[in-house]
Amino acid sequence: MVKVGVVGASGYTGLELVKMLVTHPQFELSYLATTTGDTVIEQLHPSLEDVITFPVEKADVSSVAKHCELVFLALPHKASMGFAKDLLKEGVKVVDLSADYRLELDTYEEHYCEHEDREHLDSSVYALIEYYRDELKTTNLAAGPGCYPTATLLGILPFIPYLDTSAPLFVDAKSGVSGAGKKLSESTHFVTVNDNIFAYNPLKHRHAPEIAEKIEKVHGAKMNVNFVPHLIPATRGELVSVYATLKEDIDPLEVLKKHYANDRFIRIREKPVDIKSTAGTHFCDIYAAKNGNGLFVNSAIDNLLRGASSQALVAANLMCGFDEGTGIPTIAYVP
Numbered sequence: 001m002v003k004v005g006v007v008g009a010s011g012y013t014g015l016e017l018v019k020m021l022v023t024h025p026q027f028e029l030s031y032l033a034t035t036t037g038d039t040v041i042e043q044l045h046p047s048l049e050d051v052i053t054f055p056v057e058k059a060d061v062s063s064v065a066k067h068c069e070l071v072f073l074a075l076p077h078k079a080s081m082g083f084a085k086d087l088l089k090e091g092v093k094v095v096d097l098s099a100d101y102r103l104e105l106d107t108y109e110e111h112y113c114e115h116e117d118r119e120h121l122d123s124s125v126y127a128l129i130e131y132y133r134d135e136l137k138t139t140n141l142a143a144g145p146g147c148y149p150t151a152t153l154l155g156i157l158p159f160i161p162y163l164d165t166s167a168p169l170f171v172d173a174k175s176g177v178s179g180a181g182k183k184l185s186e187s188t189h190f191v192t193v194n195d196n197i198f199a200y201n202p203l204k205h206r207h208a209p210e211i212a213e214k215i216e217k218v219h220g221a222k223m224n225v226n227f228v229p230h231l232i233p234a235t236r237g238e239l240v241s242v243y244a245t246l247k248e249d250i251d252p253l254e255v256l257k258k259h260y261a262n263d264r265f266i267r268i269r270e271k272p273v274d275i276k277s278t279a280g281t282h283f284c285d286i287y288a289a290k291n292g293n294g295l296f297v298n299s300a301i302d303n304l305l306r307g308a309s310s311q312a313l314v315a316a317n318l319m320c321g322f323d324e325g326t327g328i329p330t331i332a333y334v335p
């Protein structure tokens with residue numbers, strides 16, 4: 001058994017990690033922490049009452065190093081790199097769910113803040129599993145992709161070779177409210193969200209440069225990414241619709257089926273996808289269709305799982321030499 005821990009255990013993605021780790025056959029949950037600690041996990045998450053009991057400490061690098069061979073950092077950006085740089089020096093493998101190790105230095109500093117761990121930024125691996133599987137097997141630092149970039153990139157990357165990359169890419173994305181984390185704000189207030197749907201940060205959201213950077217990394221294509229996220233009155237789930245311009249006559253579903261033939265957590269659908277069928281799972285469901293040279297790509301994920309915690313767990317599986325599907329949820333919360 002490999003001993004693992006979660007820093008940020010009181011948050012939404014932290015809870016998802018705990019839920020998967022307690023039944024994982026090859027990881028032993030050995031450490032949980034938050035900013036202040038001094039509690040137990042079932043007090044932070046009453047849904048775990050009478051299921052598990054586990055102490056939660058105040059996050060501390062030497063304590064992580066004492067208890068864990070690998071740790072998940074389910075923390076806000078900036079807080080993550082504060083821990084990661086010292087943990088890596090202590091020889092602990094790190095899977096970071098924040099934006100701290102996802103981007104090139106210039107992109108990160110333009111859209112987030114000054115980077116405090118340039119040394120490790122260069123050696124991190126972007127944990128979009130289907131594209132970086134081999135690199136993840138040998139790294140000590142995996143950077144979890146953003147939730148919107150996960151759904152968008154898994155949908156559009158197979159098509160980039162067939163696109164007119166000089167034409168703009170339009171990404172219309174919709175997310176359940178848990179994507180914003182547990183902290184309440186005016187835009188995530190029940191009264192604002194209930195019976196409502198609205199765009200936020202249109203064309204300015206920080207996930208647009210992440211999508212553009214990864215398209216360029218994987219295919220060498222610089223694209224003008226126009227990204228508009230919306231909040232929907234759901235707890236979890238993300239639906240992405242991408243609109244692009246084809247330069248070749250292709251069969252979109254055939255392209256997807258061939259591209260993902262060996263990827264068991266990508267499901268190619270024959271009709272438009274929905275969030276409920278992926279809720280509670282690691283699946284990304286994808287559908288695509290065309291009208292002349294107009295391409296429509298439609299993908300759905302659970303933002304807390306494929307968009308964060310289950311993708312992080314798959315990365316950890318690979319980093320520790322386990323089968324990527326070990327302990328990964330596949331049965332959706334339906335109905």
Ligand SMILES: NC(=O)c1ccc[n+]([C@@H]2O[C@H](COP(=O)([O-])OP(=O)(O)OC[C@H]3O[C@@H](n4cnc5c(N)ncnc54)[C@H](OP(=O)(O)O)[C@@H]3O)[C@@H](O)[C@H]2O)c1
Nearest residue numbers: 008010011012013034035074075076097098179181182308
């Ligand atoms: N939510 C999603 O769908 C999603 C998807 C992809 C990626 N992510 C990323 O994953 C990370 C976690 O997201 P989340 O939604 O789980 O956020 P969250 O619900 O707000 O939880 C954040 C956690 O971080 C802890 N924390 C904050 N600063 C800390 C510090 N200095 N030391 C120790 N613990 C600290 C908080 O603990 P306290 O309770 O002690 O304050 C809390 O448990 C974020 O970077 C987010 O961008 C989230």
